[in-house]
Amino acid sequence: MHIIEIIKVAFGSLRSNKLRSTLTIVGIIVGIFSIIAISTVIEMLQTTIEKGVSQLGQNTFQIQKWPAIQSGGPGEAAKFRNRPDIILEEFYLLKEKLVEAKSVGAEQWSFGRVIKAGNRETNPNVQVSGCTPDAFPNNKWTVEDGRAFNEKDIQSYSKVIILGPDVAKKLFPNYSALNQEVTVDGYKLRVIGILESQGDIFGQSQDNFALIPLTAFQSMYGKRSRSINITVMSHDKETYTELMQIAEGYFRTIRKLGPGEENNFDIFSNESILTRINDITSGVRIGSIVVAAIALLAAGVGIMNIMLVSVTERTREIGIRKAIGAKKVNVLVQFIVEAITLCLIGGIAGIFLGVLVGNLAGSFLNANAVIPIDWVLIGVFLCVLIGVTFGTYPAYKAANLDPIEALRYE
Amino acid sequence: MTNFLFELKEGLLISLRAIRANKVRAILTTLGIVIGITSVVLMSTAIKGIDNAFQTGVSSLGSDNLYIDKWEWFNNDIPFWELRNRKNLRLDDYEKYKELAKLPLAVAPTVWSNQTVKYKERNVESILIQGTNHEYINTTNLTFNEGRFFNELESNGGRQVCVLGFDVAKNLFPRGNALNQDVKIRGQKFKVIGVLSEQGSWVMGNFNPDKQIFMPITNIFKYFQSEFFRSVTINVKAKNSQMVEETKEEAIGIMRKIRGLKYNEANDFSINQQEGLLNTINSTVGVIQIAGLFITGLSLFVGAVGIMNIMFVSVKERTKEIGIRKAIGAKRRTILGQFLTESAIICLLGGLVGLLLAIILSMIVNQFLPTSVQAETVVLAILISLITGVISGFAPAYSAAKLDPVEALRYE
Numbered sequence: 001m002h003i004i005e006i007i008k009v010a011f012g013s014l015r016s017n018k019l020r021s022t023l024t025i026v027g028i029i030v031g032i033f034s035i036i037a038i039s040t041v042i043e044m045l046q047t048t049i050e051k052g053v054s055q056l057g058q059n060t061f062q063i064q065k066w067p068a069i070q071s072g073g074p075g076e077a078a079k080f081r082n083r084p085d086i087i088l089e090e091f092y093l094l095k096e097k098l099v100e101a102k103s104v105g106a107e108q109w110s111f112g113r114v115i116k117a118g119n120r121e122t123n124p125n126v127q128v129s130g131c132t133p134d135a136f137p138n139n140k141w142t143v144e145d146g147r148a149f150n151e152k153d154i155q156s157y158s159k160v161i162i163l164g165p166d167v168a169k170k171l172f173p174n175y176s177a178l179n180q181e182v183t184v185d186g187y188k189l190r191v192i193g194i195l196e197s198q199g200d201i202f203g204q205s206q207d208n209f210a211l212i213p214l215t216a217f218q219s220m221y222g223k224r225s226r227s228i229n230i231t232v233m234s235h236d237k238e239t240y241t242e243l244m245q246i247a248e249g250y251f252r253t254i255r256k257l258g259p260g261e262e263n264n265f266d267i268f269s270n271e272s273i274l275t276r277i278n279d280i281t282s283g284v285r286i287g288s289i290v291v292a293a294i295a296l297l298a299a300g301v302g303i304m305n306i307m308l309v310s311v312t313e314r315t316r317e318i319g320i321r322k323a324i325g326a327k328k329v330n331v332l333v334q335f336i337v338e339a340i341t342l343c344l345i346g347g348i349a350g351i352f353l354g355v356l357v358g359n360l361a362g363s364f365l366n367a368n369a370v371i372p373i374d375w376v377l378i379g380v381f382l383c384v385l386i387g388v389t390f391g392t393y394p395a396y397k398a399a400n401l402d403p404i405e406a407l408r409y410e
Numbered sequence: 411m412t413n414f415l416f417e418l419k420e421g422l423l424i425s426l427r428a429i430r431a432n433k434v435r436a437i438l439t440t441l442g443i444v445i446g447i448t449s450v451v452l453m454s455t456a457i458k459g460i461d462n463a464f465q466t467g468v469s470s471l472g473s474d475n476l477y478i479d480k481w482e483w484f485n486n487d488i489p490f491w492e493l494r495n496r497k498n499l500r501l502d503d504y505e506k507y508k509e510l511a512k513l514p515l516a517v518a519p520t521v522w523s524n525q526t527v528k529y530k531e532r533n534v535e536s537i538l539i540q541g542t543n544h545e546y547i548n549t550t551n552l553t554f555n556e557g558r559f560f561n562e563l564e565s566n567g568g569r570q571v572c573v574l575g576f577d578v579a580k581n582l583f584p585r586g587n588a589l590n591q592d593v594k595i596r597g598q599k600f601k602v603i604g605v606l607s608e609q610g611s612w613v614m615g616n617f618n619p620d621k622q623i624f625m626p627i628t629n630i631f632k633y634f635q636s637e638f639f640r641s642v643t644i645n646v647k648a649k650n651s652q653m654v655e656e657t658k659e660e661a662i663g664i665m666r667k668i669r670g671l672k673y674n675e676a677n678d679f680s681i682n683q684q685e686g687l688l689n690t691i692n693s694t695v696g697v698i699q700i701a702g703l704f705i706t707g708l709s710l711f712v713g714a715v716g717i718m719n720i721m722f723v724s725v726k727e728r729t730k731e732i733g734i735r736k737a738i739g740a741k742r743r744t745i746l747g748q749f750l751t752e753s754a755i756i757c758l759l760g761g762l763v764g765l766l767l768a769i770i771l772s773m774i775v776n777q778f779l780p781t782s783v784q785a786e787t788v789v790l791a792i793l794i795s796l797i798t799g800v801i802s803g804f805a806p807a808y809s810a811a812k813l814d815p816v817e818a819l820r821y822e
Binding site for chain 1: 434708713715
């Protein structure tokens with residue numbers, strides 16, 4: 001039988017029993033809905049976390065004293081604390097050696113600072129960073145207004161500052177911050193640029209920071225008090241992993257580590273952090289999706305039950321089909337297609353509802369809206385799978401009917 | 411009345427026969443309910459386990475306790491930089507408070523430090539060491555496996571003695587007999603004079619007393635922390651739970667006086683209560699509960715839809731039978747009752763099997779999370795399955811009851 005004809009027959013028999021078909025479909029809708037809704041919420045949280053974590057630019061990795069994600073409790077912390085700080089000289093050595101890299105930047109952070117301008121001041125929670133020009137592309141910082149740092153600013157210890165949008169808005173609500181003077185910890189600095197907004201994560205703004213040339217920063221806060229983070233960007237994706245290995249080797253040489261000695265610094269990239277986070281969250285993810293899938297199982301049982309009824313009711317029809325030459329395969333395919341059609345109708349409705357409700361629920365958590373394409377596909381696949389799994393037995397039963405007995409059936 | 415009972419009995423017999431006549435169908439329908447009930451019961455049991463773990467953890471803090479501290483523990487209304495700029499609480503503040511306060515049952519200062527504790531070749535890393543005085547034991551409900559808490563003499567004299575929490579003792583002295591041994595912390599020897607019995611639960615993390623060590627507060631300031639940089643927490647135990655509010659008011663008044671605050675200045679200290687933690691926990695557990703029960707409830711709903719569907723089929727198949735019954739005098743009520751009984755029985759069977767499965771599975775869950783199926787959960791599950799049966803059976807039964815006997819008899 002032609003496939004289009006099979007589908008037509010399937011639709012016809014579904015339509016002839018509207019109530020029954022609707023109830024069966026409702027089961028599938030609910031089953032698929034729960035899986036899609038859950039995975040949408042999880043996906044939303046995941047992308048929001050990913051966005052928060054992916055602070056580095058493309059093809060960029062970072063060398064720093066502390067690991068990006070600490071695990072193993074506070075006992076491990078002592079081990080990292082005892083590592084030597086990364087100092088400016090080490091950065092220059094690495095930059096000189098690492099000719100293969102596109103850009104090598106350094107940055108240093110100080111947290112909880114106050115920035116003042118005139119009679120206005122920020123809350124004492126602004127992050128101030130001393131950085132080199134290369135740190136801008138490496139951290140995805142783009143200057144919206146004014147200019148970024150150049151080598152001259154670094155060499156001449158320029159007393160200049162670039163403000164994050166939140167800081168600029170807070171200090172200069174009415175006019176542009178450009179070329180105004182601000183005070184940080186008693187030092188007067190001229191604003192030469194304002195950064196583009198980086199958006200927010202879980203309702204938390206990411207723009208509450210300011211940048212100072214690294215040398216000026218060190219003359220303000222001291223040379224040896226903080227460890228430097230070094231960011232390295234490769235020219236393209238192909239050389240990225242290789243560059244990471246080269247950089248690791250060079251930095252080991254700079255640190256004078258012998259073979260077999262453990263690194264006393266950490267290298268990480270967006271991807272390595274993401275895999276760590278995925279490791280941590282995968283348990284929750286799998287668990288909740290399995291729980292959600294239970295409803296789908298119940299729906300599958302319902303389908304099987306209704307298909308069995310349907311086979312019994314249509315024994316005569318099957319008998320006639322067989323009598324005029326339908327093969328076992330034809331009958332089998334007919335009933336499986338019917339089951340799949342039921343599942344797909346319910347599945348598509350369930351996917352729609354799930355994405356909708358999932359996004360609604362996720363928006364309460366201030367997560368960014370998302371359509372989990374992969375889960376939509378998985379949902380469709382699951383529908384077909386459920387249809388085949390639970391439709392096969394009834395279809396098999398129908399296919400194996402003896403035409404003579406079937407025709408005689410009342 | 412007898413009439414009703416007779417109908418019920420008759421309905422029961424008919425439905426049992428109908429169920430038996432269609433074994434595969436009945437089993438599959440029941441399976442839907444089994445899946446639903448199992449997942450709901452299992453989920454509620456697991457949630458109860460989580461909740462219990464939190465509650466026992468919290469109660470180890472003691473319900474009548476107040477903690478006067480520089481920091482606000484549970485609520486983030488005040489920005490952290492304002493908290494940071496508060497003056498530290500000093501031991502002097504504690505002495506003055508103790509002198510002035512009339513209401514508390516007991517008052518003790520505490521200060522903590524994270525250290526590695528060693529005994530011979532064994533060591534436990536990053537243990538929370540609580541420095542306090544002899545009064546501390548009166549502000550808590552700690553119980554001892556062996557030994558005792560340090561007394562006034564040891565506390566005031568700053569003797570190098572310590573009391574080990576249950577887990578710490580188990581790790582350092584796997585074979586017991588910790589008493590009177592010397593443990594080493596940062597090169598200093600401390601004699602073990604007591605070991606606590608198991609108190610808290612895992613939810614408390616490092617604040618679980620099982621993972622702590624207690625010693626006279628002067629030792630902390632002498633060896634581990636600077637007295638001038640570390641703020642002291644004052645533990646206050648009220649006489650009873652009715653007195654907590656009064657004790658709190660008194661504490662605010664006294665502390666304001668000690669800190670020399672003017673009438674228009676805000677408090678530069680916080681009074682923390684277990685209640686704050688309870689609120690946080692309850693809202694967390696609440697969210698887990700709603701989400702968990704909703705998701706598992708969906709599978710029960712799917713099961714119910716399945717029953718409804720099959721009951722409709724069953725009504726349709728038995729149209730002729732219904733017609734005959736009506737023709738010889740069956741009332742609407744009788745037909746309605748008959749089909750309702752049928753779906754209720756299917757659900758009840760499913761509920762019982764599901765319950766059994768859930769109890770078996772909860773024994774597995776019990777390995778990770780101490781929990782068990784409660785009697786009330788059992789009753790509730792049976793009730794829910796009955797109600798599910800009646801609700802999902804009602805529409806089909808009603809459609810059967812209102813069939814026109816003439817039409818029904820003619821039905822092929």
